[in-house]
Amino acid sequence: MxxxxxxxxxxxxxxxxxxxxxxxxxxxxxxxxxxxxxxxxxxxGVRSSYFKRVWYWLKLLVLFHYELVVSSVQVLWDIVTPTLLARPAILEMPLDVKTDAGILLVTNLISLTPGTLSIDVSEDRKTLTIHAMFADDPDAVIAALKNGMEKWVIDAVEERA
CATH class of the missing domain: 1.10.287 (Helix Hairpins)
Known part of the structure; x- marks a missing residue:
């Protein structure tokens, strides 16, 4: 069992x-x-990765909800203030996540976060095309997504050797 x-x-x-x-x-x-x-x-006498993975899933849920609140406030602030802060751009993010479930989860979490939208995954499944509402620095947006959501999903979903 x-x-x-x-x-x-x-x-x-x-x-x-x-x-x-x-x-x-x-x-x-x-x-x-x-x-x-x-x-x-x-x-x-059996060591299981189950205990770490439960921790990673909890971490993913908590940190995603934090990102959801922060990005919602950012989008709301842009809507209610007279100055336009949005600098939209289409970005291509290289994917480190390998499994279908991981790619699906990363794309859906990005799309659920206000201000970002997953547009397409390349045929070779190595690149994700994203629309970002606040892309003043495209490299910083990609780095934040890779070090945030993608890393959390890799920890939670993918098996480690």
């Missing part, structure tokens, strides 16, 4: 134990199950 399946089972057992199948009971059961599985890891 995989660690994820065991964690889901422990979360359900936690909810049964407390007689409540609410979201709060399931999430707290998941956290307790995660801690139990992590503590039992030395006893089983």
């Amino acid at each position: 995989s660690n994820f399946a065991a964690n889901i089972f422990l979360a359900a057992a936690w909810a049964v134990l407390f007689g409540s199948f609410t979201w709060l009971a399931m999430i707290s059961g998941f956290v307790v199950g995660y801690a139990v599985l992590w503590l039992l890891q030395p006893l089983t």
Whole structure:
């Protein structure tokens, strides 16, 4: 049984134990199950990447929501103030993410963030075409996306050797 399946089972057992199948009971059961599985890891002798990947997924969710708020405020500020700060541009970002799921997640996260839009992925899947609303410095925009969203997705989605 995989660690994820065991964690889901422990979360359900936690909810049964407390007689409540609410979201709060399931999430707290998941956290307790995660801690139990992590503590039992030395006893089983099997090292799993599951524990790091859960951390990376949480990091991705939190940091994406932070970027969502920051970019929303930036776009809103540009709309409500009389000065126009937007300098739109079409940019090409080389992709380091390799899996289909990773490419899909990167493109969707970029498109969900106000002020940026994924336009196309090249045939060889090595370049992503992006429209950026605030592209005063195109290299800085690409570097921010690569060091931010793309890196977070690589950490969360792709297997490491």
